[in-house]
Amino acid sequence: MTKETLSYKYAAKSSLTKEKGAENLLLSKFSEVEKGSAPCFYWGSLKHPFELSRCLITLSNIVQSSFNLSAFQLALLKDPIVTAGNEQLRFEGFSHCAGVYARVDVLENGHDGEFIESGTTNVDFNTPLIAELGKIKKNDELILSVGQQEVGFHKDGASFTERKVPLPSKWIKGLTTVQQYFSESDYGVTLTRIQAIQLFKTIPNGKVKTDYFLINRGRKYLFSPIKSTRAICIGGIHRLRLLQPLLPLITWLKIYPHKNMQSVTFILGFTELNFVFSISRDYWRGFSGEGAALEELIEDLPDALIRAFDTCAYTNQEFNPTLLSFEEPIAITKIDKFATKLSAMGLLGYDLEKNGFFYRRLPFKLERILSLNPRLKGAEKLLEEGKVTILVHSATKIEARVAGSGVFHYVVLNDDFQKCTCTWFSRNQGERGACKHILAVKKKVKNE
Template sequence: MSTETLSYKYNALSSITKKQGKENLLLSKFNEVNKGSSPCFFWGKLNNPYELSRCLITLSNIVQSCFNLSPFQLALLKDPIVTAGNNQIRFEGFSHCAGVYARVDVLENGQDGDFIENGTTNVDFNTPLISELGKIKKNDNLILSVGQKEVGFHKEGSSFIERKVPLPSKWIKGLTTVQHYFSESDYAQTLNRIQALQLFKTIPAGKVKTDYYLIKRGNKYLFSPLKASNAICIGGIHRLKLLQPLIPLINELKVYPHKDMQSVTFILCFNELNFVFSVSRDFWRGFSGEGAALESLIEDLPDSLVQAFDNYSYTNQEFNPALLSFEEGIDITKIEKLSTKLSAMGLLGYDLSKNGFFYRRLPFKLERILSLNPRQKGAEKLLEENKVKITLQNDNEIEAQVEGSGVTHYVVLKGDLQKCTCTWFSKNQGERGACKHILAVKKKVKAN
């Protein structure tokens, strides 16, 4: 198995069965993290089955899409992640190239069921399941079960098999990085259904390599190759075509650009159901390679603090630093700035509509998530091999030399300004996160 993929197995196929006139959607689950003994997180009725089924089909199309990889790599199937708890259900996933992120949020009044156990898991989205979802009609009743309803649940004629699924490590990294971009994005505008339909008709045909801009003329919105004041920049605009089947069904469309235009997020609003869709700055550059949250991982956290937070991080509720501080007896000053780091560790998601983090425990072990970023590992290796030398340090400025392969890199940290002479920094100028040399220098300074 390649070190760039994680393989996992399902014990049963996800399926839709019909019983007493009701459709039952059972999603087979996988989880590396053992939290509780129940094999099922949620069982209940979905109040908007037609819209939800179309959102899940679009999500499946997204996680099977790729905008910068070969047809062979594209053929690998990916499976979304589902979080159930606090009266909400969230499905989320990435395109294969990790440049498109999508999440389906079933809100509190969008379901009527029992949350047997709070948790997060991978779910099996197989071809027969997608085909059956396409047959759901507006008046159908749809019952959702995340996992099996009970231990040893079997249905006559059901097929229980093992299916290996490859998941690229960059997909997991992207799930942590995108939360950071969400937290730095702001609401820009709301379009009604007619405006959204008009807007999506202006998406150019084919694959577009130049930037496009979302602009407003009168009461109409359009995508234009010409930049205007207050325009929202969108790279790889052809990726938005994935949303076209959903636009006729929405109530409204909300737009959230990143503060530096490093991503753009669209929220498609239905009745008690939201579809979140975010694209990276360029179609060839996925969220997994950004490293925007790397610096938040520099400062080591006490194991007791991480464990205390992990005890809360699978309930889908809003992140409340004051409550965590009170219940765990931890100094509030040590918690208030943890959100970025904890989201980078897979313990928090971000809800743009509520402008805040929520507990979301990815179904992978913490050590797996933390070991995935090569720049973070590279910085730690530089420190282990004693290749970082601080040459100047005062209250406002730090200079250092970092030994590389046959070359010495020079790092300067002055206030909010940081520079390095390495190729990575010269190419990206900090837009995709710090290089391993800057990370190593910062970590050494914090350790001293």
């Protein structure tokens, strides 16, 4: 774990208080990136407070859970992220091990309030707050404020609640990688509430180290260790138990498998509220080590274009890459690469229900996010030291030699096929993204 620390500064602790018969939920905010001056993102009432409170409790349980870290690492809390804008609220976070991602989407008709400022921020989720959320009943009224309720409350010299935590590098990398996995996932099946409850009863006890499969027998769905035709693969299936408290409240459950079965996503549908839950193929690996977006980060795109997009984009608005190609000087052939690179830089999220990206700027500096990819940094170092030699460069095939520590590695790129003789590639066979040697060769070829 990196020794670098990240300091969260909150104007006050998040709290839930009762006033004039209504519950007032104040979520204190913090972001490394301050694009506006308003100390409050959103203020208003939530139409389904009981369901939302249970979703936020589940999100908190996920953020505080781990499936492969030590007790010491588990004790280091990280705070969820809230994105407010375009008539939507999104709460998202990762487990400590970065193998479980969750997002709560409050849809356009799920609230009645004012977006004072659009943006994305960390919010303080403390133990007393979670305990109070558990007391919310079905008929309670809930007022939500992301930031200080009184706009203009902040003054110079104000005191802060500050917590220093190790920089959650796995968390940040996972937040960028999982968006690409979403974009590569396809709709699988929709279950009713009863079908979902019956399905989850078939989750085996204990920690499961082998793959399980979602199969259909007649009109009944179940999890089985035996693979069958069109079965959806689920690794680390014991992680799904985090969802069980929500199942009696849902209307439907949709499942989206990744095209290569490297992840699976469950969307729990409530009234005007969705809960998105995604798990990596292996519970011990997590999304942060996949490297799915590394090849997109080597794509050279104008910094001015990226800065212009970041400045002008509106939070939670759908990303329209084709329209952007007409408005900005970017080749239509690079549009898909542009969307994936923006996602890898923490500027886009992905909505499976709408089948498209949306603008969401993570509350971390761009240079911080880009510095968290050791394979990309390794590739750049190889190029700086002149260790990459192109041997063959034709229209269909590229062969290269990359100098290592007392050994040469050979890279072959042939249309969609790529191979390297290094240990990393031999061990992972490209399932966790390209090795630094392949990245270096591709970047050198692009720049020639």
